[in-house]
Amino acid sequence: MMRKLSAWLLGLLVATAVSACCGSVSCECDDTLEDAIYFQFNLADSLGATGFRSADVDTVVVVRYPYVDPLVQLPPNAPVVPNDTTRIIRSRALTAKPIVLNTTAPFTAGGGRKLDAYKYQLYVVRHFPGTATPPETIFYSLDSITLAGRFLGDGCCTCYQNEGKKLRVTRAEKPSTTGTIVDVTTAQNEEPKPVVLSR
Secondary structure (H helix, E strand, C coil), rough: HHHHHHHHHHHHHHHHHHHHHHHHCCCCCCCCCCCCCCEEEEEEECCCCCCCCHHHHHEEEEEEECCCCCCCCCCCCCCCCCCCCEEEECCCHHHCCCCEEEECEEECCCCCHHHHHHHHHEEEEEEECCCCCCCEEEEEEEEEEEEEEEECCCCCEEEEEEEEEEEECCCCCCCCCCCCCCCCCCCCCCCCCCEEEEC
């Protein structure tokens, strides 16, 4: 009986010590953007062959398509997940800022599906002021998104940390295997590496 009481008191003492430690520490993970991918348009060469003017990228249309693995045979009655479209309108002063693509931005989370459960298309319209040339719509396909990460804990807090972010970027209307695989993985506490889109 004394043995059980001693074990119970020891367990209570340990639990109290741990809760006192964790109770005095605020748990702020700030991990909501760990898997986010950032895009910027090449404004540095706005007058050259590969850049954009601010007016070309002040409105960006983003379309999200559910990714379906071509090797997986879906049942005939599988529910169809719809495409989502959003238009991002920015002031000229903000066109140099990155556009954030995340599980919850610019779209809402879709039934627990993460960023890598979709493929995306970005549309911008390039203008030719002072000429008779009609505007040109430029497409970027963003697919084959792969994310790697893990949860790290210190006994009181458990936070998510991304350890790998890659995607394929194709300057084309439809996804293609000829696109460029871009690795935007960053080390902990590093600034995000944006994907720079040129025309």
